[in-house]
Amino acid sequence: MNRQIRIGVIGNGTNLISEPVVKISQEVGKIIAQNNAILVCGGLDGVMKFAAKGAKQAGGTTIGILPYESIDNANPYIDIPIATGLGEARNILVVRNSDVLVAIEGRYGTLSEIAFALKLHKTVIGLNTWELHKRSEIDKKIVKANTPEEAVKKALDIASS
Amino acid sequence: MNRQIRIGVIGNGTNLISEPVVKISQEVGKIIAQNNAILVCGGLDGVMKFAAKGAKQAGGTTIGILPYESIDNANPYIDIPIATGLGEARNILVVRNSDVLVAIEGRYGTLSEIAFALKLHKTVIGLNTWELHKRSEIDKKIVKANTPEEAVKKALDIASS
């Protein structure tokens, strides 16, 4: 692959995220940019905003795929906002446009993206995110990471393999 | 609500499902129809097909929301096939068109539908399906049921409340 790797960052999209999650998101975005990968996200608030902010501070490129009909509501750190008008269904476009994803905590929207990613055979690196259990067995498809560095390193390794 | 209740049935869409899952799916469909509710599903194979078959055997109505561009690939038990051409993104339309959902086992596609349902504040009744854990806590949003009767009864109670 000689195009730039695209890493999706998914997580809580509200501004209710905790200070540690703000820092982790920003750090993940920064390390993505430092490794010359493109950040893909949903373009709105919370984890998406701070990850995009981190990427921009490191001079990276950010794509935000919005649920809305116009690009006016993208957060200010999005270079390339894409308006869809599809509502929640835009989540699947975030997944389709990521070579690999990093999930930072997150709620049901994030879970829908994790599920779509696994369905499409894409890897999700998890930072304190959902664990999937099925009939008491833990599903191993989410690759755990403990730090932003580890998460992005694993994501890059997988995307370039 | 004086319109008919719509119950979504989600689960493994391949024909690799086990004999017990075939029976459970068919039974769920039958009981939905016997209670004068409409069955909504993805219109294809596996759990969707046997649930629709059960509903039709009991004289019910079935809606199948297909990922494809044409209605020709709906299973033969679908009364009202809806072609979307949206691929996997049709999963969210299955959820939007269900008042409540019953998940029968299932894999990642099913998980994406469960996640969308919970995001949209709809209840999912689970028959041996995914358990959601988050930081070691079990998420209680999927209401467990042990039999098709119990699952449909809980679904109807919630939809009519």
Added chain:
Amino acid sequence: MNRQIRIGVIGNGTNLISEPVVKISQEVGKIIAQNNAILVCGGLDGVMKFAAKGAKQAGGTTIGILPYESIDNANPYIDIPIATGLGEARNILVVRNSDVLVAIEGRYGTLSEIAFALKLHKTVIGLNTWELHKRSEIDKKIVKANTPEEAVKKALDIASS
């Protein structure tokens, strides 16, 4: 084809339509139902509402494919409302779910449906609707009709051929 024919009816979706258009819409819906075909439309107001009303008065079946996230805003003559949450992109689902279409006057939304239909090699019967010109040549793909009877007859002939 041993399933029921589906005829899409498209036109101005606002309640600003003239009295003659109200009558034509209702008549088209009625004749569709009298011929045992299913009416497919966008489920909202204007031409869609009066066509669905006509179909219901003749005991027919009506499908309404809505732009909204919930089925609550369908007009009262829709038997099977389908919520999409896709906004204007739902127009293409109206086309995909019609074997043939009848366009009654209409504005730009109707034109988008006509264009999608022709792109998908489906026939559009036109009642005083758009004419398509390209470099001074009239495009003959919209089959003109002068009355509701003629429009539905032509639609049925094409769908069953």
Added chain:
Amino acid sequence: MNRQIRIGVIGNGTNLISEPVVKISQEVGKIIAQNNAILVCGGLDGVMKFAAKGAKQAGGTTIGILPYESIDNANPYIDIPIATGLGEARNILVVRNSDVLVAIEGRYGTLSEIAFALKLHKTVIGLNTWELHKRSEIDKKIVKANTPEEAVKKALDIASS
């Protein structure tokens, strides 16, 4: 508006386009880039490919919104391919992501984009494209241009007004 203007270029997406249309497309793309605007298109062949080629030769930025599930089929002149998996419904995303559009000849897909654009109150500049007639009256909403220079100039004037 202090972000870059986005100009959508729409037209025949097959490689059957004539030599003059190849040249016009490439010229339109080049002039868009020379004016520091972003080219938005459907990312595939024909007019989209040559417009993107022209934009890249002038050092511009190109966004291609694809109907497919993966970005692998974008033409080689697309900087930012966006996979949608929505099939023809992606046409509306091309429109949503353009401040103004230039239509170069084109067939029914192009007509669907023109219709969506006019429905969304966006201007379309036409280079030998569809004329819209309604009950013998010519609709004036497509602004005619005779040369690539004139088309892009008019597009920029409208987008920045």
